[in-house]
Structure formats: structure tokens, C-alpha cells
Amino acid sequence: MTPVPQPPNLPDHLPPQVVAYIRVFEAKITEFVVKVAELDAQFDQNPTNSSKPPSSDEPRVKPAPPKPPSGKRRDGQPGHPKAERTLLPPDEIRTLKPDTCRDCERPLTGDGPHPFVHQVHEIPVAQPHVIEYRCHRLRCPHCGTATVAPVPPEATTGFGPRSQALAELLTDSCRLGKRGSSQLFDDLFGLPLSPAMVCKPRHQTAAALRPLALTSLQVPS
Numbered sequence: 001m002t003p004v005p006q007p008p009n010l011p012d013h014l015p016p017q018v019v020a021y022i023r024v025f026e027a028k029i030t031e032f033v034v035k036v037a038e039l040d041a042q043f044d045q046n047p048t049n050s051s052k053p054p055s056s057d058e059p060r061v062k063p064a065p066p067k068p069p070s071g072k073r074r075d076g077q078p079g080h081p082k083a084e085r086t087l088l089p090p091d092e093i094r095t096l097k098p099d100t101c102r103d104c105e106r107p108l109t110g111d112g113p114h115p116f117v118h119q120v121h122e123i124p125v126a127q128p129h130v131i132e133y134r135c136h137r138l139r140c141p142h143c144g145t146a147t148v149a150p151v152p153p154e155a156t157t158g159f160g161p162r163s164q165a166l167a168e169l170l171t172d173s174c175r176l177g178k179r180g181s182s183q184l185f186d187d188l189f190g191l192p193l194s195p196a197m198v199c200k201p202r203h204q205t206a207a208a209l210r211p212l213a214l215t216s217l218q219v220p221s
């Protein structure tokens with residue numbers, strides 16, 4: 001791994017503001033050195049020295065030799081922790097009881113002491129929540145000037161905070177693209193959002209986060 005450079009001793013006659021700037025840049029350089037080392041290590045990985053699948057291998061890498069069979073069964077091994085499905089709080093409970101005995105076919109009644117729980121997880125139906133602003137234009141009875149009620153600042157973009165956050169998540173973190181994000185908004189939520197309009201909520205989110213980004217980049221005095 002590439003050694004991380006140690007910050008040198010600075011002359012004593014430098015002003016404190018200059019020293020603070022230099023230390024910030026030194027910390028950034030150290031961060032970049034560590035990141036480059038991590039990327040180099042990832043680049044050197046292949047199916048022979050990591051858990052990467054052979055399909056991701058490059059032609060220049062020799063294929064790993066086949067492993068001899070271990071003799072173990074393909075399922076979970078004894079002592080391996082059991083992976084169970086996470087149970088969620090139910091919104092609806094449907095009770096199921098057998099009518100007759102599976103052996104003698106006689107009728108059954110009552111409740112079981114410990115019923116087996118089987119859950120079906122479903123995504124809730126998403127419907128757009130539309131807030132319509134009707135801006136009335138009123139005319140002054142004294143001077144005759146017509147005044148229109150302004151739209152609130154939080155509504156000028158035409159998209160709410162959740163829509164803006166989702167557009168940013170899809171295009172930035174998920175790298176879905178403007179056209180794919182537009183199709184997802186229409187297919188899942190019934191919101192007609194054109195690819196060009198995907199950028200609008202993204203810009204609003206970036207503007208809202210800009211003060212936080214500037215605060216994190218401020219140099220200590």
C-alpha cells in the first residue's frame with residue numbers, strides 16, 4: 001500500500017490563517033492517497049484472489065484452477081446460523097384453520113396454541129398527492145389595481161420535497177438517468193414527469209444542500 005505522507009513542520013513565522021489552509025490541503029492530499037491505494041487494490045482483484053465471479057474477469061487474467069470437491073452437501077452446513085425472514089407488523093391478519101383431520105377426516109374446532117406465521121410483503125399502492133393552488137386576482141375598489149396572490153416559495157417548483165428527494169436519489173445515487181427516472185415516476189406513481197423536468201427538482205435539492213456543503217468546506221480560523 002502506498003505510504004501516507006506525513007505533514008511537514010511549518011515555519012513559525014507563518015500566519016495562523018495560512019497554516020490552517022495548508023493543513024486543510026494536507027488532509028485532502030492524505031485522503032486522496034488513501035483512496036488511490038484502495039482503488040489500486042480493487043483493480044488488482046480477480047476471481048483467483050477475491051470473491052469476484054469469473055464472469056467479471058478480464059481476458060488478461062488466467063482462470064483459476066478448478067477446486068476439488070469437498071464432499072459437503074450444497075445446502076447450509078451444520079452449525080451455520082439460520083437465516084430467517086424478517087417479520088413486519090401486520091396491517092391485516094387472515095386466520096386459517098383446518099376443517100378436518102388430515103388422517104381420519106373428522107371435523108376440527110378450536111384454536112392452535114402456537115399458529116404458524118406466514119407473511120406476504122407487498123408494496124403499498126402509490127397515488128400522487130396533488131396540491132392545487134388557485135391564485136385569485138382581486139381588484140382594488142379604490143385605485144383599480146389588480147393584485148394576484150403569489151404562490152408560496154416552497155411550491156414554485158411544482159414538486160414536493162419527497163418528489164425532489166426521489167429524483168435526486170434515482171439520478172445520482174442509483175444513476176438511473178433522466179429518461180429512466182421519468183418512466184419510473186410515471187409507471188409507479190402516476191406522475192407525468194418529462195426527462196427535461198427531472199433536472200428541475202434536482203437543481204432545487206442542490207440549492208437546498210449548498211449551504212451545508214459550503215459550511216463543511218469552511219477553513220477553521
